[in-house]
Amino acid sequence: MDTARDEAVADAVAAADAVVAAIDPGLNSPGVETRDAVLVAGPWLAGSTSVMAALRERMPETTFVESTELVAGEAPAAVVFVVSAAAPITESDCALIDLASRYTDLVIGVVSKIDAYRDWRDVRDADAEILSGRDERYERMPWVGVSAAPDLGEPQLDELVDLLSGRLADPDMARRNRLRAWETRLEAVIGRYEADGSGADRQARVDVLRERRAEVARARRLTRTERSIALRSQMQQARVQLGYFARNRCNSVRTELQEDVAGISRRRIATFEEYARQRAGEVVGEVDEGITAHLRGVATELELPLPELPARPEVPDLPSPPLKSRTPETRLMLVLGAGFGLGVAVAVSRLLVGAAPRLAVAGLVVGAVVGLLLAVWVVGTRALLHDRAVLDRWVGEITTTLRSAVEQLVATRVLAAESALTSEQAAREETDSAAAAEKTAAMDAELREHAIATARAAAQRDRRIPPLQRALDAVRADLYGNSDATDE
Incomplete structure (x- = not known):
């Protein structure tokens, strides 16, 4: 039984790979392998842990895992995304479901805690509308309401169990999951070529250098x-x-x-x-x-x-x-000094003779001495003043x-x-x-170097993107052209 199922899965995977290989034989793998397990994920406090525990009890033959149990290069066969009935999903919740279902086509939306919120159907419809506007693939995403751990009464999981069992038993599920993995892989490769060709990854460094x-x-x-x-x-x-x-x-x-x-x-x-x-x-x-x-x-x-x-x-x-060169001035000073001294001598001698006629001779001597001394003083002083004036100039x-x-x-x-x-x-x-x-x-x-590398990347982009785009178009045509596998 398992051997026949494994062969059917291998044939489905090969058929999906053939869609891509028919356009570009160089593409042989999307880079991930599908694990036979169901990923149960959801935002914090949405109730994903309770839903997974209830599913493990109701479907013991199926492996249910959390995101931490998947290693790099593994993709789940199906994704059960659990959200709370308390309020519609947010942008971070949308990013979480995008990440969880990148390589998986089978995604089931679960609104938990319906026993506590009577308007859970309105929340479900709002969640479906938000995701449908986000990506075309979510337009056919089925939604169910569950109550995995109610305060009163029995858990309500029948609809989810029936839906999940039926989808897992669908023989086309493996092929669609493989095609979904190819779509994600091709989008990533095309995006990388576009970024390399435009130099977007180098632009920051180029701006810094400039x-x-x-x-x-x-x-x-x-x-x-x-x-x-x-x-x-x-x-x-x-x-x-x-x-x-x-x-x-x-x-x-x-x-x-x-x-x-x-x-x-x-x-x-x-x-x-x-x-x-x-x-x-x-x-x-x-x-x-x-x-x-x-x-x-x-x-x-x-x-x-x-x-x-x-x-x-x-x-x-x-x-x-x-x-020293002042002979005429010296003679003039001598004449003036002698005249001044003679005048003083005559004046002194007359003064003494008038006062005491007996001292006429002594008066003449005294007058002569005084006149001589004054004449010498005048000549010397005049010479000193002259020298000072000369030195000042x-x-x-x-x-x-x-x-x-x-x-x-x-x-x-x-x-x-x-x-x-x-x-x-x-x-x-x-x-x-x-x-x-x-x-x-x-x-x-x-x-x-950056310009050359960008030019080379642009040339490689122009050479590689057309076949990759054709392969992506073929994968999407197969995925979205056949909608029976994911219609609710």
Whole structure:
């Protein structure tokens, strides 16, 4: 008996396979094998466990399983889908029945708990309408009401048992299940070819690559612009700040030297020139150190190496103060001093003679001494004031020369630093551009690979889908053209 049934099932399976092989001989199996078992499934709390227990008791000769008892590559001979009479099915319930009956044609809808809900028939009709609108195959799906574990009375399973027994005994069931498996398999293969040909599975990666490529190019442009602006800005600030620093130091040393000149004594005049030259050298050194420190900060902020430091700058050639070339002025001061002293001497001698005629000789001597001393003092003081005036003018001249020298030093050092930093930045830009070009080339290569793979998949799709579609049409014509096997 079982041998004859197995042979009938094998013949039915072979007949279903022949429908597909007649169009595409390369298709030999849908990838699943039908197990001689009935799958009982349903949403949570729908009562599928109670229905399966009752069916096992009423139909001991039939194997009933849950979804977890089926291994990969196995499909049930029939599906009993249990839903509750409390409310119509939801989208998740529809997805569950789609998954449970992918490779099985025989699907029976069961509305459970009809003893607790009087309007279960309305729920059944609503469920049937929902599934019919979802897929054409559910239009011929039979529905029954059961009460597997009622609170009062006996279980109501007779209609389900009779329907299931009759459908399982149908000799055409195995062929239709095989055709249903072929339909699902062919739909999946066609869908995969369509997805591969359109590049849908690669599109996300392609979009990411294109976005990254654009981001790399945008980042390079932005970085190049930012670095160029930063370098120009830093150099301009360096010119302004260092120029102000140099002028300020020159003004400070000029004020300092002029204050020294205003109170200088005769003995310090000879050493003042050396002291002024020393202070000028210190100013040049301070400005040079300030330039170096500022440029080091600029290079650090720009993340560039510090330019090579030049040799210590020399003090500019400063002229000597014209203190000795004043012969006419000296003669004039001597004449004026002598005249002033003579006048004082005459005045003193007359004053003493008028006061004491006896002291006329002494008055002349005293007057002469006083006149001489005053003449010497006037000449010396006038010479000192003259030297101070000369030194004051000389300080102004040398500080002007010093200012020009340090300003030139600032301009030269900043220009050299700008040239060196620009060269370093260009080298870094070249390195970064090479790295960015390498990344872009790698992404372009991957994009080309995706384009080539998509083109190949499209060519394969155009070659393979027509026979697959014809095979699918033949399977559907056989399934939906002969509706006697699944009509209620």
